[in-house]
Amino acid sequence: MDPLARASAADRLMEANRTGIPIAPLSESHSGMTIDDAYAIQLLQVDALQAQGRSVRGHKVGLTNSRVQAQLGVNQPDYGHLLDDYFYPEHLPIPVVRFLQPRIEPEIAFVLRAPLSGPGVTVVQALAAVDYVLPALEIVDSRIDDWRITIVDTIADNASSGALVLGSKPTLVSELDLRLAGCALFQNGSVAATGAGGAVLGSPVNALVWLANTLGALGIALQPGHVVLTGAVTPMVGVGPGDTITASFTGLGSVTARFTQETT
Amino acid sequence: MACEAERRDREPFTDEWLDLDLATGYAIQDHNLRRRLDRGERLVGVKLGLTSRAKQQRMGVYTPFVAWLTDAMALPAGDPIPQHKLIHPRVEPEIVFVMGERLAGPGVTAARAMAAVETVRAGVEIIDSRYRNFRFAAPDVVADNASSAAFVTGPIGLPPSELDLSLEATVIEVNGEVVDTATGAAVQGHPGEALALAANDLATRGHAIEAGQIVLTGGMTDAVSALPEASIACHFTNLGSVFLNGGKRDSDRRDNPS
Numbered sequence: 001m002d003p004l005a006r007a008s009a010a011d012r013l014m015e016a017n018r019t020g021i022p023i024a025p026l027s028e029s030h031s032g033m034t035i036d037d038a039y040a041i042q043l044l045q046v047d048a049l050q051a052q053g054r055s056v057r058g059h060k061v062g063l064t065n066s067r068v069q070a071q072l073g074v075n076q077p078d079y080g081h082l083l084d085d086y087f088y089p090e091h092l093p094i095p096v097v098r099f100l101q102p103r104i105e106p107e108i109a110f111v112l113r114a115p116l117s118g119p120g121v122t123v124v125q126a127l128a129a130v131d132y133v134l135p136a137l138e139i140v141d142s143r144i145d146d147w148r149i150t151i152v153d154t155i156a157d158n159a160s161s162g163a164l165v166l167g168s169k170p171t172l173v174s175e176l177d178l179r180l181a182g183c184a185l186f187q188n189g190s191v192a193a194t195g196a197g198g199a200v201l202g203s204p205v206n207a208l209v210w211l212a213n214t215l216g217a218l219g220i221a222l223q224p225g226h227v228v229l230t231g232a233v234t235p236m237v238g239v240g241p242g243d244t245i246t247a248s249f250t251g252l253g254s255v256t257a258r259f260t261q262e263t264t
Numbered sequence: 265m266a267c268e269a270e271r272r273d274r275e276p277f278t279d280e281w282l283d284l285d286l287a288t289g290y291a292i293q294d295h296n297l298r299r300r301l302d303r304g305e306r307l308v309g310v311k312l313g314l315t316s317r318a319k320q321q322r323m324g325v326y327t328p329f330v331a332w333l334t335d336a337m338a339l340p341a342g343d344p345i346p347q348h349k350l351i352h353p354r355v356e357p358e359i360v361f362v363m364g365e366r367l368a369g370p371g372v373t374a375a376r377a378m379a380a381v382e383t384v385r386a387g388v389e390i391i392d393s394r395y396r397n398f399r400f401a402a403p404d405v406v407a408d409n410a411s412s413a414a415f416v417t418g419p420i421g422l423p424p425s426e427l428d429l430s431l432e433a434t435v436i437e438v439n440g441e442v443v444d445t446a447t448g449a450a451v452q453g454h455p456g457e458a459l460a461l462a463a464n465d466l467a468t469r470g471h472a473i474e475a476g477q478i479v480l481t482g483g484m485t486d487a488v489s490a491l492p493e494a495s496i497a498c499h500f501t502n503l504g505s506v507f508l509n510g511g512k513r514d515s516d517r518r519d520n521p522s
Contacts, residue, residue: 066442180501182433184449191317191453194484196445198435198499233445250431250447250501 001030001037010044013157016143022100023143027150038155045158046081057227058082059215060138061207062159063151064200064231074151077201079211080159082227088165093260096241099141099162104239104257105232106183106247108197108204109136109166110173112226116208118216126208129222132170133178135255137247138229139163140236164229167255176251179203183233186246193234204230265296267394273351276395276404286329289406290469296409297332305334308478309363310466311389313410315458315482316450319356322486325402328452330462331410333478339390339414345490347511350392350413353490355508356483357434357498359448359455360387360417361424366475367459369467374456377463378424380473381456386418386434386503388496389480391487415480420504427502430454434484437497444485455481 001009009026016023026041027033046056063069063077088094096102113131141162144153154160178197185193197204207230212222222228239245241261248254267274278284301307314320315328339346345353364382392413395404405411429448436444452458458481463473473479490496492512499505 177501180433180435180499182431182445182447182501184430184447191449194433194445194447194450196433196435196447196501198433198437198442199445202442248431250428250433 001033005030006037006040007044009041009156010048013041013143014045014048016100020097020100022145025144025148025150025153026156027153033152035152035155038152041156042080042158046083049083054083054085056081057084057087058229059211059222059226060159060161060229061211061231062154064207068232072149072151077207077210077231078151078155078159079214080161082161082164082229086161086163088163088257090165090168090256091258093258093262094139094163094165095262096239096259097261099139100143101147102139102141102162102239103236104137104139104245105236106185106234106249107136107138107229107232108178108181108200108249108252109134110208110228110230111170112222112224112228114224115221116212117221118213121209121212121216123205123209126205126212127173130173130208133173133252134170135167135247135249135252136229137165137245137255137257139239139257165255165257166227167253169253171252178205181252182250184248185234185237186248187237188244192237195234197233199233200231207231265299271349271351273394273396276400277407278401278404284403286403286406289403292407293331293409294469300334300336305336307332308335308338309333309480310462310473310477311410311412311480312458312462312482313405315452316446316484318446318450318486319483323398325400325405327402328458328461328482329402329406329410330465331406331412333412333415333480337412337414339416341416341419341506344509344511345390346414347492350390351394352398353390353392353413354487355388355390355490355496356487357436357485357506358387358389358483359429359432359451359481360385361455361459361479361481362421363473363475363477363479366472367463368472369464372460372463374454374460377459378456381424381459383421384424384427384429384503385421386498386500386506387480388416388498388506388508389483390414390490416506416508417478418500418504418506422502429456431501432503433501435499436485436488437499438488438494440495443488446484448484450484451482458482
C-alpha cells in the first residue's frame with residue numbers, strides 16, 4: 001500500500017471509532033495488504049491520538065493462543081498500543097456504548113520496572129524487567145464489521161484492543177508459576193470459561209519476550225511503569241450492558257469489570 | 265462388552281432401539297459391572313462423564329452421568345497407553361478424589377461431599393467409546409459405562425482443605441505443545457459439585473460411594489486424541505504432573521533394544 005492508502009485506512013478506522021459504525025475488512029479492499037502495512041496503519045492512528053494529547057502506557061500482545069492462531073491461519077502473535085484512556089478502574093461502571101462489538105478476556109499483566117529492548121531479550125532479561133504481576137481483563141473490540149478479521153485487519157485496528165481493567169493487588173513474578181496459574185472467568189456469577197497461563201504461548205513470559213524483541217527490531221524499547229497485557233488465558237466472551245465480569249486467578253487474586261448502558 | 269473385548273466399534277443402540285432410556289442404560293451398565301466382578305475385577309470407585317461444558321458441547325449431550333471403575337482400568341504410572349486393547353482412545357485431565365468416608369445421597373451438598381474426601385489427586389482418564397466416532401445419545405453412553413477404558417492417578421495427594429479446586433488448573437500438552445487449559449471450575453462449577461451429583465444420582469439406584477473408593481470427576485478440557493506417537497503431559501497447579509506415552513515409542517524401544 002502506498003502512504004496515501006495507509007493514511008486513508010487509518011482515517012477510516014479512527015472514524016469507525018468515533019461514529020461507532022464498523023467498516024468492511026481492509027483486507028477486502030486491499031488484497032495485497034501486508035503485515036508491515038498493517039502496523040504502519042496502526043502507528044498512524046497512535047501518532048494521531050498522541051498529537052491529540054493521549055499517551056501510550058503500554059502494549060498488548062494478541063493472538064497468543066495456538067487455537068486462535070489456527071483460526072486466523074497465522075503462526076505468530078501480534079501487538080497493539082495501550083493508551084491512557086483505555087484504563088478503567090475495577091468495579092467502576094464501564095459504558096458499553098464506548099465500544100462497537102465488545103468482548104472480554106482474562107489476562108496476566110506485567111508492570112515493568114526497567115526498560116526492556118530487543119533484539120536478543122531472553123526469558124531471563126524479561127523476568128528481571130518485571131516489577132510485578134496484576135490480574136487483568138481486556139475488553140477487545142473490533143472496528144471491522146462482525147469481527148470478520150484477518151491478521152492484517154486486526155493489526156491495523158490496534159490488535160483489536162478496546163480497554164482494560166487491572167486488578168489492584170501486585171504479586172511478585174517469583175511468587176507463582178505463571179504457566180500453571182489457573183483462571184476462572186465468571187459472567188454474572190456463572191462460570192463462562194476457564195484456562196491457565198500456559199494457554200499464552202506456553203507461558204505469559206514468552207509473550208513479553210516476543211514483544212520486546214519484535215519492538216526492538218523497530219528501535220522501540222518497553223518503558224518502566226508500562227503495562228504489558230500478555231494475551232487471553234481463556235476464550236473470549238461477549239459482553240453487554242448490565243454484565244459483571246470477574247476473572248479469578250490462582251495466586252493473583254481477582255479483577256472485576258462492570259458494564260453499564262450509561263455514557264458517563 | 266463384546267465390542268470392548270474384540271476391540272471393534274458399533275453404531276449407537278438408540279439408532280434402532282428408539283425407546284432406550286437412561287434407566288435402561290444404567291441397567292445395562294450395572295449388568296456389565298456384575299459381569300466384570302464375576303470375572304474377578306474389583307470395584308474401586310466411580311467416574312462422572314460430561315461434567316464440563318467443553319465436553320457437553322463436543323458430544324451434544326447435556327446431562328452428566330455416572331459409571332463404574334474397576335481395578336482392571338487402573339493404568340500404572342509410566343505404563344504406555346494400551347493401544348492394542350483400545351479402539352480410538354482419547355485422554356482428558358481430571359480432578360480425582362479419594363474418599364475418606366462413605367457418601368450416600370440423597371441430599372448430599374458439595375460441602376458435605378468435600379468433607380468426605382480424604383485426598384485430592386490429579387488424574388488422566390483414557391476414554392474409548394465403543395460407539396463409532398464417539399457418536400451417541402445419553403442412554404447409549406451410560407450403557408457403555410461412560411466410555412470408560414483406563415485411568416492414571418497423579419503423584420501427589422493433598423487434603424482438600426489445602427486447595428481451591430475451582431482455580432486448580434491443568435495445562436495439557438501433546439508432544440510438548442500446549443493444546444488446552446482449564447481449571448476445576450469447568451467441572452460443574454467445582455469438582456465437589458460433581459461429587460455431590462454422583463452421590464445423589466447413585467442413591468436413586470440404591471448405591472453409595474464407599475470409603476476408600478476413588479471418584480474421577482470428569483474431563484476439565486475437551487478430550488484429546490491419544491495417538492500412538494503422542495507424548496502427553498497434564499500439568500496441574502498444585503497436584504503435580506501426569507505423563508502418558510501413546511504406546512508407539514515404547515514398543516519401538518522394546519523392538520530395538522540397544
